[in-house]
Amino acid sequence: MSLPHFPVFKPVGLEDREAIESYLRRYPSGICEMSFPNILIWKDSERPSYTIHNGNFCLLLEPTFEPLYFMAPLGETEIEKTIETCLGHTPHLSRVPEGFVRKYGGSFRVEEQREQFDYVYLTENLAELKGKKFDGKRNRIKKFESGPDRHYEKLSPEHKDGCRLLLDDWHNSKGSTDLFLAAEKNAILEALNLFETLGLRGGVAVVKGRVEAFTIGLPLIDNTALVQIEIANPAFPGLAQWINREFVRREWRSFKFINREQDMGLQGLRKAKLSYQPVRFERKFDLFPG
Numbered sequence: 066m067s068l069p070h071f072p073v074f075k076p077v078g079l080e081d082r083e084a085i086e087s088y089l090r091r092y093p094s095g096i097c098e099m100s101f102p103n104i105l106i107w108k109d110s111e112r113p114s115y116t117i118h119n120g121n122f123c124l125l126l127e128p129t130f131e132p133l134y135f136m137a138p139l140g141e142t143e144i145e146k147t148i149e150t151c152l153g154h155t156p157h158l159s160r161v162p163e164g165f166v167r168k169y170g171g172s173f174r175v176e177e178q179r180e181q182f183d184y185v186y187l188t189e190n191l192a193e194l195k196g197k198k199f200d201g202k203r204n205r206i207k208k209f210e211s212g213p214d215r216h217y218e219k220l221s222p223e224h225k226d227g228c229r230l231l232l233d234d235w236h237n238s239k240g241s242t243d244l245f246l247a248a249e250k251n252a253i254l255e256a257l258n259l260f261e262t263l264g265l266r267g268g269v270a271v272v273k274g275r276v277e278a279f280t281i282g283l284p285l286i287d288n289t290a291l292v293q294i295e296i297a298n299p300a301f302p303g304l305a306q307w308i309n310r311e312f313v314r315r316e317w318r319s320f321k322f323i324n325r326e327q328d329m330g331l332q333g334l335r336k337a338k339l340s341y342q343p344v345r346f347e348r349k350f351d352l353f354p355g
Contacts, residue, residue: 085115091139119143121140122140144168160178161352180327184343185324188290192318202340202341214273218269270304277300280312289320
């Protein structure tokens with residue numbers, strides 16, 4: 066297929082997978098946003114479109130819940146000029162990886178996006194939860210495991226209806242009309258709908274025949290897997306910790322690191338993510354005209 070060249074943009078669709086992934090393979094960034102499945106499952110709310118400029122892949126996002134922005138261009142030809150073109154089209158570049166900023170950010174105003182930092186963990190730590198620092202999590206897991214009739218299964222088509230019911234309950238429990246929460250629910254539904262097509266991996270916790278937790282992820286870069294989605298019924302203490310551990314143990318042992326995405330500036334979520342002892346952050350930045 067022919068690729069769009071600036072100023073022509075094409076909305077991202079499933080048919081663009083090979084074109085986009087060819088750039089992602091050549092220029093891997095390691096941030097959670099930059100995988101084709103992630104771009105596609107958020108398409109209804111983030112309205113992604115792309116263009117090629119100076120040979121570089123430029124992804125434009127027009128979210129329903131924040132102002133439009135470009136991601137960092139993928140490529141290596143006239144990058145500064147490409148950034149300037151992007152900044153003539155939108156107020157800023159967002160979720161820009163630290164390595165890109167160091168290489169190309171000198172002529173632009175840079176602001177840290179702490180709420181968008183990805184949390185990266187050693188797979189071994191999440192799978193084993195060894196040591197005193199994880200005592201509390203192991204105790205909660207034991208409490209969950211002490212109950213009857215509960216086990217792990219790979220997510221398969223037969224689980225999807227149960228996952229959707231759990232997702233409805235989770236979303237309704239938030240009691241919010243927040244635009245981001247609505248967008249997040251739609252993205253999770255899209256991940257379930259396109260699960261096989263996109264080659265995603267998933268796991269479910271089944272309690273007395275009912276899906277009470279599910280989680281979905283994918284390989285991100287050579288040594289890092291991405292866990293995009295984790296929904297657990299809070300009525301079962303220890304379930305969230307258990308599904309987190311079991312998914313990593315059973316699906317991601319061949320990867321050294323696990324990226325569990327950002328905290329969105331939510332203090333409760335930040336505390337929970339920090340409690341798993343990240344080994345580093347994938348730091349991200351906004352770029353504005355200099």
